[in-house]
Amino acid sequence: MRDIDLSVVCCVLDEEEAVPRFLGTTLPVLDRLDLRSEILFVDDGSTDRTAEIVRAHAAADPRIRMVRLSRNFGKEAALTAGLDAARGRAVVPIDVDLQDPPDLIAEFVRLWREGYDVVYGQRVDREADTRAKRRTAGLFYRIFNSLAAQKITPNVGDFRLMSRPVVDATLLLRERNRFMKGLFAWVGFRAVGVPYARPRRAAGRSKFSYWKLWNLALDGLTSFSTAPLRIWTYLGLSVAVLSILYTLVILVRTLVFGIDVPGYASLMIVMLLLGAVQIISLGVMGEYLGRLYMETKQRPIYIVRETVGFDAAPEDAPPPAAPPTKARRAGRSRQPA
Numbered sequence: 001m002r003d004i005d006l007s008v009v010c011c012v013l014d015e016e017e018a019v020p021r022f023l024g025t026t027l028p029v030l031d032r033l034d035l036r037s038e039i040l041f042v043d044d045g046s047t048d049r050t051a052e053i054v055r056a057h058a059a060a061d062p063r064i065r066m067v068r069l070s071r072n073f074g075k076e077a078a079l080t081a082g083l084d085a086a087r088g089r090a091v092v093p094i095d096v097d098l099q100d101p102p103d104l105i106a107e108f109v110r111l112w113r114e115g116y117d118v119v120y121g122q123r124v125d126r127e128a129d130t131r132a133k134r135r136t137a138g139l140f141y142r143i144f145n146s147l148a149a150q151k152i153t154p155n156v157g158d159f160r161l162m163s164r165p166v167v168d169a170t171l172l173l174r175e176r177n178r179f180m181k182g183l184f185a186w187v188g189f190r191a192v193g194v195p196y197a198r199p200r201r202a203a204g205r206s207k208f209s210y211w212k213l214w215n216l217a218l219d220g221l222t223s224f225s226t227a228p229l230r231i232w233t234y235l236g237l238s239v240a241v242l243s244i245l246y247t248l249v250i251l252v253r254t255l256v257f258g259i260d261v262p263g264y265a266s267l268m269i270v271m272l273l274l275g276a277v278q279i280i281s282l283g284v285m286g287e288y289l290g291r292l293y294m295e296t297k298q299r300p301i302y303i304v305r306e307t308v309g310f311d312a313a314p315e316d317a318p319p320p321a322a323p324p325t326k327a328r329r330a331g332r333s334r335q336p337a
Helices: 018-032 050-060 075-085 104-113 131-147 164-171 180-187 210-224 227-257 264-297
Strands: 004-012 037-043 064-069 088-093 118-125 156-163 191-197 304-308
Touching: 004 018, 004 075, 004 104, 018 037, 018 050, 018 104, 037 050, 037 075, 050 064, 050 304, 064 075, 075 088, 075 164, 075 180, 088 104, 088 164, 104 118, 104 156, 104 191, 156 164, 156 180, 164 180, 227 264
Parallel strands: 004 037, 004 088, 037 064, 118 191
Antiparallel strands: 064 304, 088 156, 118 156
């Protein structure tokens, strides 16, 4: 399983236009490297001709392999499937849209050979993204790093090179609500960044809506920080202290000036404010409780429909806190033509 030096993992969802361009750009880069390499596609439930296109390329080039999932499990789960199936001594997750420049892989490999376990690409120019996306991304990194104990480097995505020890350590973390950027940071190891300007998407369109990005941000915050729960504890204490002080003010005013009839407006404001605080706090606790509920079910992170280009059936997703050991039952192996 370790006869490959470099595995390039690419998760795809309805990318029939982007796959040929990606291969046309990435394969020459790998040809220039003095490494035994492979490109592993993870088809995350595509409904177009993405799988057929990858299969045709795999028939012509044995370096190309594919894992097809039974449905769309999300990019975090698809990336986990790719790491499970990757054979290389180093693994590079990359997007198919060419916004992560494949030419940068050569620099990643050079730094890896110098002794770094993680070499990540850091976006220093995001003009290709919309202004709203740049601002919300910057806001997320500030909030996350202020709340979470484990910090993540701003403007760093999944595009990075990881040595085999880093990949194996990451695969020990089998939680269901996955935030891969946080998991990569959590395992540690010696890391260095490579700055680059992010170009525009070469083909197709992004599958990440603002709603999906919002949910991913919630997964990240709740997976690596309990600060949102603690905030509502402090807020409840603050409201309690203010209530006691306001009670003392009313008591003193009544004793000094006599009985005062409270106004309807002030009463409604206090009731609505306290009601809103209680509902929001219940929602925050519900987010954590829901994630705990999903974890206790112990469902697999993903299910494989089929594999292409494998000499043998790929390894199954391992149980929690255990490396991949079990042969996959859900998938079937196919040899390249």
